[in-house]
Amino acid sequence: MPEAHILPFPVIVGDIGGTNARFAIVPSPDSEHVRLPTQRTAAHPSVEAALLAALGEWSGPPPASALFALAGPVLGDRIPLTNCPWVIDAQAVMKALDLSAFMAVNDFEGQALAAAALPEEDWIVLREGQAVSNSPRIILGPGTGLGVGGLIELPGLWVPVPGEGGHVDMGPRTADDLALWPHLHAQVGHRISGEAILCGRGLLNLYRAVSARRRTDPRHDRSEDITRAALAGEDSIAEETIRHFVTYLGRLAGDLALVYGARGGAYITGGIAPVILPFLRDKSFIDAFDDKAPHSAWLSTIPIHIVAHESPALAGLAAYAAEPDLYAVSQAGRFWSR
Known part of the structure; x- marks a missing residue:
């Protein structure tokens, strides 16, 4: 498969389902991920609002890229969730957090990565x-x-x-x-x-x-x-x-x-x-x-x-962000940069 784009660090990883949006920061390839406060999807109008709320207690360097596991098929840069009214817009997320790159996978790809990494x-x-x-x-x-x-x-x-x-x-x-x-x-x-x-x-x-x-x-x-x-x-x-x-x-x-x-x-x-x-x-x-x-x-x-594990998908995403060469995860149509 083509050589993978490397997500620049720090990476914010997210496991976004119908009820909860869970986030963590991966500061570097050789450091443990740091959990951020879980956000209820019903409490926020958009993923951008939930991200800003979760990052409110983060005092480290701002994230440079994002990797999200989403509860729905990833078929383009606007991704509707199956059991939540949010639409994840890759360009809007990058603009809101001033990110240089954004990648999205299916939520159970994140869970599968956890089965390998945990x-x-x-x-x-x-x-x-x-x-x-x-x-x-x-x-x-x-x-x-x-x-x-x-x-x-x-x-x-x-x-x-x-x-x-x-x-x-x-x-x-x-x-x-x-x-x-x-x-x-x-x-x-x-x-x-x-x-x-x-x-x-x-x-x-x-x-x-x-x-x-x-x-x-x-x-x-x-x-x-x-x-x-x-x-x-x-x-x-x-x-x-x-x-x-x-x-x-x-x-x-x-x-x-x-x-x-x-x-x-x-x-x-x-x-x-x-x-x-x-x-x-x-x-x-x-x-x-x-x-x-x-x-x-x-x-x-x-x-x-x-x-x-309390949040296996985050652990799986963090493992991929740190060592992408160990995992054959397609980035075609699922990786965006600016």
Whole structure:
């Protein structure tokens, strides 16, 4: 691939999703990144306003360039986010911060970079498995939306593979699913995608559908209240909802492992997974992941990890900024300078 443009330091890296915009400064190639205050996207009219607020407490040299992981496809220098009204305008960001360069990648490219860069202590082992060297990995994460990405390991080089796999179709498989699915259609319409049931608002859709099936009025109207009630054992409908969520997440993760041939491992990130860890540790997730005859035997050897780092995408972006030659990240149509 063409020689990469080098981002001048300091670099401000950003992980911008539907709910939060997280930023950090990478002062130099050989220094740790420094976290800046997280900004709620709803609190600011634009990314430029959020950046200026985050930098308000930064007393070091101003950033010279920016590298952002964005929750949406990067198809030009104006990038609308999937679950947020912001449009990231590369030229406007460079002008607002007086930057000489700006680069944007998909948010799950940032998560994939983290799967390559983070040490073992930043991951919780759900299954040890038997990783095969130089084999693909998958990364998926339920949060505000449902992100999906891949990571390919080559000798001396990591290749993150972006995509929008969170929007694939989901369908019923068991008699229990068939009884639930009409109620899901009533919540989300004729097409039920992964993101329609496997993210924050998806959890709420699933909970309302389970409530309707059980002919009971929903007690909760926020996803965090559903998870809290399920973990506390206070609400059987909430518990049933989380168990469906975990099973469907396992099925999708297993499907993605088949698509990628992900014998290097599966990495579950996003804001929801750490919260529902007790349910993920239940055998229903791994059973759903492995139940892919005739390939269950090799799927059952795939290591599965849950992210434990507070902001993995920032760590992945910082690693790329420091040593871009270790990562095959395309800059075509995604790098701008002035």
